[in-house]
């Protein structure tokens with residue numbers, strides 16, 4: 001059996017709406033032409049009737065495309081064995097304190113899967129490792145990059161919940177002085 005042609009549930013109301021709008025626009029246009037060229041009322045009325053009839057007799061074919069179903073590809077992972085080691089920059093987690101090691105953490109670890117076994121990175125970080133390896137100590141350049149933006153956020157009146165007087169801020173400023 002051939003598949004049934006899909007009809008929009010809105011087909012008929014769309015058709016009505018289309019015709020109503022067309023009549024409205026045509027009438028507006030007609031009135032403006034009539035007043036500009038001083039066309040007599042009876043001529044305008046007759047023309048208006050013609051237009052309305054023509055629009056009413058139009059066969060409007062409204063169809064719609066079914067939206068493609070969006071399937072999210074499983075690209076992220078919590079499994080540390082196959083998780084990318086790239087460091088990622090995210091404005092709401094610039095610098096934090098690791099509770100276990102009590103060290104400053106710059107950025108966060110990329111959540112994507114590694115490309116294949118034997119590599120450390122996802123597809124993107126394999127091509128370009130802008131913020132370095134999350135498991136390695138960041139160099140001064142990377143530290144400075146995160147610190148500068150962290151300080152910018154403090155100056156924006158505690159945006160993103162950064163507390164200018166917090167222990168974290170104190171430690172970040174200490175690092176900044178040492179760079």
Ligand SMILES: [Zn+2]
Pocket residue numbers: 084085086110111112121122123124125
């Ligand atoms: Zn990655």
